[in-house]
Amino acid sequence: MDAQKPQISADNVQEIYDETVHWHVNLGDETIHAKRMPGRFRKLKWFSASLWLIFFIGPYLRWGGQQAILFDIPDRQFHLFAITVHPQDVWMLSLVLILMAMILFGVTAIAGRVFCGYFCFQTIWTDVFTLIEEKIEGPPAQRRKLEKAPLSLVKARKKLLKHSLWLAIAVLTGMTFAAYFTDAFQLWRDVFTLNAHIIAYIVLLMFTLGTYFLAGYLREQVCFWLCPYARIQGVMYDKDTLLPTYDVERGEPRGKLKADNKELGDCIDCRMCVAVCPTGVDIRNGQQEGCITCGLCIDACDSIMDKVGRNKGLIRYASLREMAGEVVKSPLKRPRVLVYAAIMLFAFGGILYGLTNIAPIDWHILHQRQPLYTVMSDGSVQNRYTFKILNKTEQAMQVRISTAGVEGLEVSGIDELMTLKADKLVPFNVDVRARPAQLPHEHTPITFVLKDINHPDRVFTRESVIIRPPR
Incomplete structure (x- = not known):
C-alpha cells in the first residue's frame, strides 16, 4: 500500500503556525x-x-x-x-x-x-x-x-x-x-x-x-x-480576520515536484510566492509584520498550481479559525x-447633515462683563453686547436685527438695514437700554433676531440676558 501523507489535526494547527513563525525581516541591506x-x-x-x-x-x-x-x-x-x-x-x-x-x-x-x-x-x-x-x-x-x-x-x-x-x-x-x-x-x-x-x-x-x-x-x-x-x-487581527494564509495541512511537508512521492504536500517549494512579494515575505512561515495583505502571493501560487495540475487555494484569503477547522463567523456576528x-x-450621518445644513451666517453675541450694566442719569439701565457676524455666502447680504422677549427696549448701534459683505466677519457693539420696571428679574432673558431681507425664510435667533441692579 502506498504511504499516505501524514494528516494534521485541527487541534494542532495553531501550534504548527506558531512554530513556523521564524520569518526574516529585510533591514535594508538588500x-x-x-x-x-x-x-x-x-x-x-x-x-x-x-x-x-x-x-x-x-x-x-x-x-x-x-x-x-x-x-x-x-x-x-x-x-x-x-x-x-x-x-x-x-x-x-x-x-x-x-x-x-x-x-x-x-x-x-x-x-x-x-x-x-x-x-x-x-x-x-x-x-x-x-x-x-x-x-x-x-x-x-x-x-x-x-x-x-x-x-x-x-x-x-x-x-x-x-x-x-x-x-x-x-x-x-x-x-x-x-x-x-x-x-x-x-x-x-x-x-x-x-x-x-x-x-x-x-x-x-x-x-x-x-x-x-x-x-x-x-x-x-x-x-x-x-x-x-x-x-x-x-x-x-483576531481569529476571524481574513488574511493571505498558507494552508499548512495541505502544503506540508513541502518538496520538489515528484510524481512518485506521495508523502509530500502540494507545496513544491518553488518560492514563487516569495518572488512576487513587494516586502520580501515568505507567507509559508506564517503571518508576518511585513505582510501588507496584497494577495500577490495568491496569484503566484494559483498560477503554479494550475501548471502542476493541482487545486488552487494553497495560499488563499482565510482566517485562523478556518484553518483550525472551526465555524467561521460572519462579520455581522462580530x-x-x-x-x-x-x-x-x-x-457619516453627522457629516452629511452638516454639509446639507451649513447656515449662511455664523454669529455670536457676547454680553459685556465690565461693567455688567450701567445706570444712566434718567434711571434707565443700559447693557452692552459685542456682535460678531460672519456672512458665509459669496454675495453681500442685507439684514435687519431686532430684539424680542422684552417690550419697549431702546437699541443703539444697529442700523435699520445692515449690509454684511460676502465672506467677511463684522464685529460691532450694541447698546440696549430699558427702564427697571420693564425688567422683572435681575437677569431677564432677551432674544436677538436677525432676518435676511432678500430671503424671508432665513431667520436666525440668539439668546442672551439683560441685567439690572437688585431692587
Missing part, C-alpha cells in the same frame, strides 16, 4: 526586486491605484468659475464644489477623522491590512516606480545583475532615464499637493516664472524629495519602520465590527 505576475489581485491593485488619478485631477476641476476643491488657508475656507466650509464648521472635520479611523479599523478587523496593500499612497507610488524600473532595467534577475555591474554607458543611460522619470512623477506629486492650497493654474505659472511664494517652493521641494526617496529608495522599509498605521493595524459600523454611520 533591495527587493519583486517579480510581476498577472492575476486577479494584481488587477485589483491596478484598479485601486487608478483611483489615485482623482488626486492628480482634483485641483484642476472648476465649479462656478473657481477652483472646485481648494483649501484656502489665508481666507480660512475650504471649497468643495458648491459647498464652502469655514472654521466655525470645524466639528465636521472631527467627524471626518472619526469616519476615516473607523473605516480603517473596521476593514482591518475583517480583511487585514488591505489599505496598505491596495490604497496606501506609499504602496501605489512604489508600485509605479518599480514598474518604471522594470520597463527600463528588465525583470528582477537583470536588475540585480545591473546593480552589480561596473558603470558603463548602457548602465548610466538606463539609470539616468529611470531617475528622470522618478523625479518627474515626484515633481508632479508635489505640484498637485500644493495646488490644493492655491489656484492650480496660477501656481504652475508662478513656479516656472520664479514668482511663487517661498512657501510654495518649500512644499514642492519637500514633497518632491519625499516622494522620490520614499517610493524610489526606502520602499518597503517605510512600511516596516516609519509607518505608524502598520503597527496599529498589526495588532487588530461585536467590534458592529461597533465600528455604528460609529461610521453616526459620523
Whole structure:
C-alpha cells in the first residue's frame, strides 16, 4: 500500500503556525526586486491605484468659475464644489477623522491590512516606480545583475532615464499637493516664472524629495519602520480576520515536484510566492509584520498550481479559525465590527447633515462683563453686547436685527438695514437700554433676531440676558 501523507489535526494547527513563525525581516541591506505576475489581485491593485488619478485631477476641476476643491488657508475656507466650509464648521472635520479611523479599523478587523496593500499612497507610488524600473532595467534577475555591474554607458543611460522619470512623477506629486492650497493654474505659472511664494517652493521641494526617496529608495522599509498605521493595524487581527494564509495541512511537508512521492504536500517549494512579494515575505512561515495583505502571493501560487495540475487555494484569503477547522463567523456576528459600523454611520450621518445644513451666517453675541450694566442719569439701565457676524455666502447680504422677549427696549448701534459683505466677519457693539420696571428679574432673558431681507425664510435667533441692579 502506498504511504499516505501524514494528516494534521485541527487541534494542532495553531501550534504548527506558531512554530513556523521564524520569518526574516529585510533591514535594508538588500533591495527587493519583486517579480510581476498577472492575476486577479494584481488587477485589483491596478484598479485601486487608478483611483489615485482623482488626486492628480482634483485641483484642476472648476465649479462656478473657481477652483472646485481648494483649501484656502489665508481666507480660512475650504471649497468643495458648491459647498464652502469655514472654521466655525470645524466639528465636521472631527467627524471626518472619526469616519476615516473607523473605516480603517473596521476593514482591518475583517480583511487585514488591505489599505496598505491596495490604497496606501506609499504602496501605489512604489508600485509605479518599480514598474518604471522594470520597463527600463528588465525583470528582477537583470536588475540585480545591473546593480552589480561596473558603470558603463548602457548602465548610466538606463539609470539616468529611470531617475528622470522618478523625479518627474515626484515633481508632479508635489505640484498637485500644493495646488490644493492655491489656484492650480496660477501656481504652475508662478513656479516656472520664479514668482511663487517661498512657501510654495518649500512644499514642492519637500514633497518632491519625499516622494522620490520614499517610493524610489526606502520602499518597503517605510512600511516596516516609519509607518505608524502598520503597527496599529498589526495588532487588530483576531481569529476571524481574513488574511493571505498558507494552508499548512495541505502544503506540508513541502518538496520538489515528484510524481512518485506521495508523502509530500502540494507545496513544491518553488518560492514563487516569495518572488512576487513587494516586502520580501515568505507567507509559508506564517503571518508576518511585513505582510501588507496584497494577495500577490495568491496569484503566484494559483498560477503554479494550475501548471502542476493541482487545486488552487494553497495560499488563499482565510482566517485562523478556518484553518483550525472551526465555524467561521460572519462579520455581522462580530461585536467590534458592529461597533465600528455604528460609529461610521453616526459620523457619516453627522457629516452629511452638516454639509446639507451649513447656515449662511455664523454669529455670536457676547454680553459685556465690565461693567455688567450701567445706570444712566434718567434711571434707565443700559447693557452692552459685542456682535460678531460672519456672512458665509459669496454675495453681500442685507439684514435687519431686532430684539424680542422684552417690550419697549431702546437699541443703539444697529442700523435699520445692515449690509454684511460676502465672506467677511463684522464685529460691532450694541447698546440696549430699558427702564427697571420693564425688567422683572435681575437677569431677564432677551432674544436677538436677525432676518435676511432678500430671503424671508432665513431667520436666525440668539439668546442672551439683560441685567439690572437688585431692587
